[in-house]
Amino acid sequence: MKTARVAYKGNIHEAIEWYGKLQLDTGAIVSEDDVVWLPPIVPQTIFALGLNYADHAAELSFNAPKEPLVFLKGPNTLIGHNGETFRPADVTYMHYECELAVVIGQSGKNIQEKDAYNYVAGYTVANDYAIRDYLENYYRPNLRVKNRDTLTPIGPWFVSADEIKNPMNLTLRTYVNDSVVQEGTTKDMIFSIPKLIAYLSSFMTLNKNDIILTGTPKGSVDTKVGDTVLTEIEGIGRLKNTIISEPVYQ
Amino acid sequence: MKAMMRYNGQFFLQEVYVDSTKQLITRGEETTPIEQLVVHPPVSGTVYGTLLNYKGELEALGSAVCESPYQQPPKAPILYIKPVNTINYHQASIPMPKEEDTLQIGATLAVVIGKKASNVSKEEVQNYILGYTIANDVSIPHSSVYRPAIKEKAQDGFCPIGPWIVDRKELANPDDLDITIHINGELKQQQTTRNLIRPVAELIAEVTSFMTLFEGDTLLVGVPENPPLARNGDVVKITIAGIGSLENQFIITKQPVKENTI
Secondary structure (H helix, E strand, O other), rough: OOEEEEEEEOOEEEEEEEEOOEEEEOEEEEHHOOEEEEOOOOOOOOOEOOOEEEHHHOOOOOOOOOOEEEEEEEEHHHEEEEEEEEOOOOOOOEOEEEEEEEEOOOOOOOOOOOHHHHHEEEEEEOOOEHHHHHHOOOOOOOOHOOOOOOEEEEEEEEEEEEOOOOOOEEEEEEEOOOOOEEEHHHHHEOOOOOHHHHHHHHHHOEEOOOOOOOEOOOOOOOOOOEEEEEEOOOOEEEHHHHHHHHHEEE | EEEEEEEOOOOOOOOEEOOOOOOOOEEEEEEHHHHHOEEOOOOOOOOEEEOOOOOOHHHHHHHHOOOOOOOOOOOOOOOOOEEEEEOOOOEEEEEOOOOOOOEEEEEEEEEOOOOOOOOOHHHHHHHHHOOOOOOOOOEEEOOOOOOOOOHHOOOOOEEEEEEEEEEEEHHHOOOOOOEEEEOOEEEEEEEEEEHEEOOOHHHHHHOOOOOOOOOOOOOOOOOOOOEEEEEEOOOOEEEEEEOEEEEEEEOOOOOOOOOOOO
């Protein structure tokens, strides 16, 4: 099952795909362009992984980590499909990160790797933008780099776990203005989905609607105001985002 | 003083009058000693913490801030998140992971946001504050602050907060509050928010220049240097002048149970 959360005529609806259109939970059929796409999940805790693909770690001149490099994000940073992300006026390097987002379906603590998929409700696509100009070496990457408003597009669809046979073998691709700039596969994650769930739940309770952004492969390129950035994961969705200037946003 | 709290199963914050010396809570005509109430956490939004916001904390790092891996002293506020699983409440136990002998007590002033705050100027910050409470930002001791300390700071129950939110108008100056920590009745730390690198208004102005704080979000302004350590069984009381006291016991548990989280 693929579901979206959309705003339509002043109300929030769950929607499913209907022959290239959307069917709202009211039964109404509407065009995709007539709705505002919201993040498909109202998140609880949002986890994100740094350096979880060896090629991306090497690209940033880091060794692959021995323990997952995890940071957290607040709900302020999420925006939906077809949204606009602003690029602060003073920055020189802002890059996208196409990531498989894992949505937790039920609470659990000390979850074993072999049971981990029982705790997964489904998946979506996230674009975990980073602004490298703001990196500092304290709790790196810090919230000023990663938790800015509009900096984490997510969606368009929540895809339930039963639809994805093997989430550890999906192609990820990012296009900037229709050119492919990033390509990889979830096969290359250093810490797999079951390992991440086992790791996190070894010291904290995971809850329903927690989201784990599992990291990004190699291929970071600076994105400019006006660029259209499309992050795509095989079988899950194509998430579109446009970069706007700070004055336009404010 | 005027305060807000949740207790005895209430879902919404209730306006109360608090006598923090006598530990009495008055609502309407009824006055009750706090120990007769089941107190819930008074906050519901995202809880953000601030690293290295005490002068002594930064001084303790010394010249290390100019060496690898830090390379240079911090420029902007360094924030982290205490996620929802960490939120704990007055008089509840703090679960100690069984492999840890000691946990750090992080006594911090907690500022609760009253309305959506984005790009707020220092002068206007007051209008965006609902009030102030106390948090114990518990950590597993860790010397490096290079990578986010999720395992060290985000364990279940690692953020007791409360017992109430004091109305902002009751505190003349949040940047001049004495803070003490008592362990089993013995004074272990004396500090003051006068030692903050970024006082409350400046901190909130800088934070909201790069991210929105929503109504109900909480910003912990920082944990002072040399945080005392707690062991299994210790009863820890954090007192902030003008607000009150937050008391919890550290207890080793195999599987923490949270029975009071509405």
